[in-house]
Amino acid sequence: MRGKLFLPAGLTLVIGGLLASAGHGQRPSACEACEKLAGYVMPSEISDEIRKMVGKYKGGGGPENVAIQKARGVIETQLYPAFAGGAACPEIDSEKWAIDYSHKRRQAALHKGIDIPQPRGTPIRAIAEGVVVGRFMNQGNKKGIEVMLRHTPQQTGLPFWTYSQYTHLAEMSPLPIGARVEIGAEIGKTSNTGKMGRRIRRDALHFAILYSAHPEWSNDGAVVTPKDGYFMDPNAFYRLQPPHDSQSLSRLPEGQKAIAVPYMKTDGSLEPASTKRIWPYVCN
Numbered sequence: 001m002r003g004k005l006f007l008p009a010g011l012t013l014v015i016g017g018l019l020a021s022a023g024h025g026q027r028p029s030a031c032e033a034c035e036k037l038a039g040y041v042m043p044s045e046i047s048d049e050i051r052k053m054v055g056k057y058k059g060g061g062g063p064e065n066v067a068i069q070k071a072r073g074v075i076e077t078q079l080y081p082a083f084a085g086g087a088a089c090p091e092i093d094s095e096k097w098a099i100d101y102s103h104k105r106r107q108a109a110l111h112k113g114i115d116i117p118q119p120r121g122t123p124i125r126a127i128a129e130g131v132v133v134g135r136f137m138n139q140g141n142k143k144g145i146e147v148m149l150r151h152t153p154q155q156t157g158l159p160f161w162t163y164s165q166y167t168h169l170a171e172m173s174p175l176p177i178g179a180r181v182e183i184g185a186e187i188g189k190t191s192n193t194g195k196m197g198r199r200i201r202r203d204a205l206h207f208a209i210l211y212s213a214h215p216e217w218s219n220d221g222a223v224v225t226p227k228d229g230y231f232m233d234p235n236a237f238y239r240l241q242p243p244h245d246s247q248s249l250s251r252l253p254e255g256q257k258a259i260a261v262p263y264m265k266t267d268g269s270l271e272p273a274s275t276k277r278i279w280p281y282v283c284n
């Protein structure tokens, strides 16, 4: 008989509700500083699908998350950067957008960003004007130290809200939640933080882009979640014209796969001067 409780369904719901509301009242917000920012909504207003898209959630993972991620933009597009005037910019290495990571994770997984190796300590630059909406130490997690920015349509010139993610930073950025950053502002330094088992990670920036047609977003203390958000191939962020969604981009003719990527020069000027979006490292 142990463990068997016979309660009418209605009573069970009442007890469940009381527990839920008690928990809610006591628990401090995961990101109090976020609550003052434009578009912020509580984590409970973001669907489980979006939580699973950005990472592990409610024990989910593997094939279910991968199916969501593919449907929401994590598919290969064959886009690649072509820096203006043949500038020498730090390049993406073998760890390209949306490649299969199942062999690295011992379960179905995708690479939800691009990796750009650079010497340790190299400054990482804000890819557009924006506001800091996420700061995560990610202890015991592969991502390592992470900063996330939110960019309005006005700040990027794109017709949606964009979120840029920078991980494996050397240390937490001094920029607090809510800090407004200019395009090209230093948001951290390159390193290799993030748990890797016995292997040693090379020094590299993992850079990712999320976007949404809706301005709402949340931060649950572990991840930033744009309402009804999608992943974007970071190369596509630099396209001046639509499409920006991976499904359409994958079907572009071969001649349109090279993306003219704008950047900041070592003297701090932008190329082209009028750009609202730049590569996350300075170029020579």
Ligand SMILES: [Zn+2]
Pocket: 095, 111, 113, 114, 115, 205, 206, 207
């Ligand atoms: Zn990566």
